[in-house]
Amino acid sequence: MTRPPARARAAAGVPALAWTLVAAGGGCGHGSPGSGQPAPRGTVRLPPSYQPRSIGRGPAFRPPPLGAAARAGRPIRALGGADLRCGPLSRTRFAAHVELFAHGRVVAIPAGIGVAPPLRRDGARVLGGRCSYPLRSSEPTGVIEVSGGGGRPVLGDLFAVWGQPLSLARLAGFAAGPGGVRAYVDGHRHAGDPRRVALSPHAQIVLEVGGFVPPHPVYRFPPGR
Helix, strand or coil: CCCCCHHHHHHHCCCHHHHHHHHHHHCCCCCCCCCCCCCCCCCCCCCCCCCCCCECCCHHHCCCCCCHHHHHCCCEECCCCCEECCECCCCEEEEEEEEEEECCEEECCCCCCCEECCCEEECCEEEECCEECCEECCCCCCEEEEECCCCCCEHHHHHHHHCCCECCCEECCEECCCCCCEEEECCEEECCCHHHCECCCCCEEEEEECCCCCCCCCCCCCCCC
């Protein structure tokens, strides 16, 4: 399946979730569950019980891409104590994929995290801005681009740049219940503080509060990411 350019996707109103499902193995080219047709090599077949999830209603499910510090291009303190600085756009070292769910619905991860305005856009894609941080998103797909030096970024750093809270008790605009915020990496449960989850090359990271959503174990990254 050929992925249309960002401008075409935005014009068609294709939600980020649809492309998440395609990339995770729910798109064309797969044998349908129960069809008896094998999936091509390199793809992932979703279980017959899988149900697509839509973005929830209300502003908490569509948080803005920037907090006050990133909007102003100010240094932001990373979880390890170093400052994350906004500077000229640098080459992406690697990418990770992050998905958020609250009460069984998708929490959208917007394009433009880590890019200070004014932004340059091509449809839904953010091409650049006044400056950018070493953690950023250029499309509303959950793909997080990591650039800069050889540091070891974690989810807490991403949420600090994003300007959204993350802890065992809170995920962005949602308070966690008795079970706390649940984190999964490549389909496996991560115990402990979700802020400490590493943003490593091609990691597939899922955070949830409320009802359980079976986490995707893999994400098919675009070429070159």
